[in-house]
Amino acid sequence: MPVMKGLLAPQNTFLDTIATRFDGTHSNFLLGNAQGHRGYPIVYCSDGFCELTGFVRTEVMQKNCSCRFLYGPGTSEQVSQAMEKVLEGKEEYQAEVQFYKKNGTSFWCLLDIVPIKNEKGEMVLFLFSFKDISDTYGKNHHSNHRDACKLAILVFLQNMFEKPSLPEYKVAAVQKSRFILLHYSVSKALWDWTILLATFYVAVTVPYNVCFTPYDELDTAARSTIVSDIAVEMLFILDIILNFRTTYVSQSGQVVYDSRSICFHYAATWFFVDLVAALPFDLLYAFNVTVTSLVHLLKTVRLLRLLRLLQKLDRYSQYSAMVLTLLMSMFALLAHWMACIWYIIGRQEMERNNNDWDIGWLHELGKRLETPYVNRTAGGPSVRSAYIASLYFTLSSLTSVGFGNVCANTDAEKIFSVCTMLIGALMHAVVFGNVTAIIQRMYSRRSLYHTRMKDLKDFIRVHRLPRQLKQRMLEYFQTTWSVNNGIDANELLHDFPDELRADIAMHLNKDILQLPVFEGASRGCLRSLSLHIKTSFCAPGEYLIRQGDALHAHYFVCSGSLEVLKDGMVLAILGKGDLIGSDLPGQDHVIKTNADVKALTYCDLQYISVKGLKEVLELYPEYASLFTADIHHNLTYNLREDKRIEPEGNTGIKAPWHISTLPLPVNKLEWQKRGEVTAS
Secondary structure, eight states: OOOOOOOOOOOHHHHHHHHHSSOGGGOEEEEETTTOSSSOOEEEEHHHHHHHHOOHHHHHSSSTTTOGGGOOOOOOOHHHHHHHHHHHHTTTEEEEEEEEEESSSSEEOOOOOOOOTTTTOEEEEEEEEEOOOOOTTSSSSHHHHHHHHHHHHHHHHHHHHHSSSSSSSOOOOOOOTTTTTOOTTTHHHHHHHHHHHHHHHHHHHHHHHHHSSSSGGHHHHHTTTTHHEEEEEEEEOOOOOOOTTOOOEEEEEEEEHHHHHHHHHHHHTHHHHHHEEEEEEHHHTTTTTTOOOHHHHGGGGGGGGHHHHHHHHHHHTTTTTHHHHHHHHHHHHHHHHHHHHHHHHHHHHHHHHHHSSGSSHHHHHHHEEEEEEETTTOOOOHHHHHHEEEEEEEHHHHHOOOOOSSSOOOOHHHHHHHHHHHHHHHHHHIIIHHHHHEEEEEHHHHHHHHHHHHHHHHHHHHOOOHHHHHHHHHHHHHHHHHHHHHHHHHHHHHTOOOHHHHHHHHHHHHHHHGGGGGGTHHHHHHHHHHEEEEEEEEOOOOOOETSBBBEEEEEEEEESSSEEEEEEEEEEEEETEEEEEOOSSSSSSSOBBOOOEEEEEEEEEEEEHHHHHHHHHHHHHHHHHHHHHHHHHOOSOOOOOOOOOSSSSSSOOOOGGGOSSSSOSSSSHHHHHHHHOOOO
């Protein structure tokens, strides 16, 4: 597939910011709706809170954020009344409270309640932070510890939510420093072409100067090209600096704008190679420093820059003409290098052989050009003629068997000629003889991509679709292609035996099959279910389900986040590991959805159709009754139209702060990873 820009849809990093700035002790938190009329329902709870209390997310969602489900005999009624008053007044609050876990065990908790505003200044959320202080409660030093904790969290939250530059609940453009260079920009492409030309310049001039320039003339030759050589060195050094400020695409497909992450990524990949290749040897000539032949040989390390060319070949591989040009250039470059070696062999043969120094190819060339050698060193053909003859010999040997006018006479020359012919045969077989096959193999997937992209654009043009709809279609096609590379797993596995397909499907869908709702299923039942599970992808802003539509599948969120909306109200925020669907209806009954489900970030989903699920349950009736009883407790949100939510008041968040791109990490490790690749 052609090199893509990466996933560029705007995303809100509000929860990422909370997660990366809170340390591990404050990763236990709830988010409650602050706009409820008769209650303040919980719209999100962290994994840390679930681990602390023993409740699962499905048991906590939509309950009142006064947290009465954590109350017990030791919970102070005074604190309970104070919490109710704080929620009604939308004020900050901190207290030490004795709560009770699901198993009845009590624990002391430092509770912080902080109201959160949207971009319009309206209170829309409550942030409840729970810090377990059971081990330190009542000790002498606890007061100081509590005051320090209180000061730290209040300062953090004040700095976080009062600065206008911090994230808000709205669609926001990607934030990046103006000193960050986009890897897909036109200026970066022009710079890459400049570096490519400089690399070819180095690959041609360095071997030529080392081999064809006599040692006593090296200083003079080096000083004649010192301006261009130093300019190339400066380009390489500047390229290193720019690479420390150039975005890249992470393994998840998102563009990384964070300068710290960019520096670490470049330092761990190509920095050392680029640094060695950019060592400024030519500055020695600029300061009139006497150099030895070893310094000239060390300049060949600049050829390491060619490794970067191989790394970037994929960028140019979508253009057939460019591939052929690069292949021919590499072939000519190989001939140039071998011509340099051929000339060095001729010189060494003349200097080494005492008796047969006059039978080498250089001596024969001098006699034909009427510029014979005298006493091995004096006379001989010019450097220009010698280079042309060397290049002529290597090209004729690589592409054919030569013509005999420049031939090998000594043993060393014959050995080199044999190696040249073998390399030429390999080049014929690999490059020239199979160039069509190479291009077809390289572009089979790319060709399919471009074909489908062309069909899509033709469809858009013929039907005159509006620009917004066109952009959504192109975005969805490109991002789904980046996920599966155009491979249809069902079609690919269609001809495999059922036993093997079931094993593969079990492995691919192991995350969803490990949900508690499937714990009671036999292995045969799980294998049947796995064959009905499909994958899906949803881009930010796209609706997965519309209110009132027939529900055709149950969805499991593998990554990303979604919001559940009804009449402009946010009923729930779904993240990784959540299950959304409904309980099974009666025979031939159609399930109508009671809300919209909209993607906030790029979401990977797995789903099983209602029809397929019914077919499997009919085959395994012993599990069907267990599934019907457990599905209520495992759904993060039930979309069935006649499903009633808990009567704790309005569970929606008013439309003025409508969330559109809120990313939802599930644990602190994932928060920290996402904080490195998204803009705060």
